[in-house]
Amino acid sequence: MIELRTPFGEDAVRKLKLGDTVYLTGDIITGRDGMHERAIENVRQNRPVPEGIEESVLYHCGPIVARDGNGWRVVAAGPTTSARMNSSEPEMIRKFRIRAIIGKGGMSAEVGEAMSETGCVYLAAVGGAAVSLAESIIGVRGPEWSDLGMAEAMWRFEVEAMGPLIVAMDSEGNSLYENVMSGLIRDI
């Protein structure tokens, strides 16, 4: 078991190996389809993006968030299917040097290539474990781009011992998903 604290750089990422179990502490941001499109569009148009995307840990998550006084309370926050972001993620990783992506179900070989090029890993959270994962969120700020709606907006979470997260794609282009898929027994 590895305890990882954000922010971390390329060196820390390169040390993580396929199958490692990680518990994460520190600041992370959320983003799904809408946030990816918006961030990339803004960079292409030379418009500013919210701070905190650069070298971040990006959580593929559309949380349920409730008002709590002047702030927010996260009710449930499990990972969403990462494959939906396959087409935009390589550019996100290269432009913002994203250091880790947390999601479920894995991503394409093209994303793996960008990850190995810049130093980024894919951490698999347990799909649907939304209450346990929300319990590890000790602070929430945001949202940025609230016009995208609760699920698609960019939230900032402070997490403590978030996990278990499995290193399912490492920074050398290896993918646990690919290993499993290529070894599947399909006999019928």
Next chain:
Amino acid sequence: MIKLPEPVDQIVVNLLKAANTKLPQDVGWALEAAAGWENDPMARTQLGAIMDNVKKAESLGRPMCQDTGIPIFYVKGRFDSSIGAEIRKGLKKATEIIPLRPNTVDPLTRRNPGDNLGKGMPVIHYIPTDDVFTEISVLVKGAGSENMTRLAMLNPSDGIEGVKRFVADSVLDAGGRPCPPGIVGVGIGGTADECVSMAKEALMSPLDSDNGDPVLKELEEDLFVRLNSSGLGPMGLGGSTTVLGVKIRSAYCHTASLPVAVNIGCWATRRAVARITDNNVEYGQGAEL
């Protein structure tokens, strides 16, 4: 004890609360059994985290998954045309108070009304019967699993082997995306639209209910064993627990057709049922539609 029936919108809130916060008993048992057999250490970690999450969701009364999905309603028995409006009212209320994530959007503009309603939402299927009760069932369907839905119009000569091949490929090609281990709903026959509906309706049946058709029952068992021997495992990370069950419904079809549909339920296959009579409401978490 006889409890006077509550208004239908409140019953709908109760159903959505139950479905989202409490995993049906049969699904919970299947997960526990799987955790007992599973040898792969990573798969055991995944199953352990799932069960831990289920317990927390129930004790805290919170949705077990942030994707509180799109609820699909089935209204069976006796009812009148006002029930649709009551269901919509209940869903809007439930979205605020449980709370549920506002998931419905215009398909093209992606505008989100924020209340889980909008044109055509929620989907309500009506099944009028001569029974003296009204049964409202709800299946809560997240997009991770729903997006993996497949329909094939096979050739009749593809036969039962073709059906098996298509179901197995649909589940395995989906990989970890629909949050395995879940329930595989299969529709065989009917017309294209009816076939997909049957695949979804199959997910409402409790895992321990028996398929009345011996041929379908054998097919369910065969696919269950083969899919769990595939090596896909929980979340697609490897292991011997890929599905908790396979449920099949069938209907006669055109002599030139063999439609097959697959609609997967994630490990959090969330359902709830209320049977309403003149002086009572009985709640459960599975139904034979």
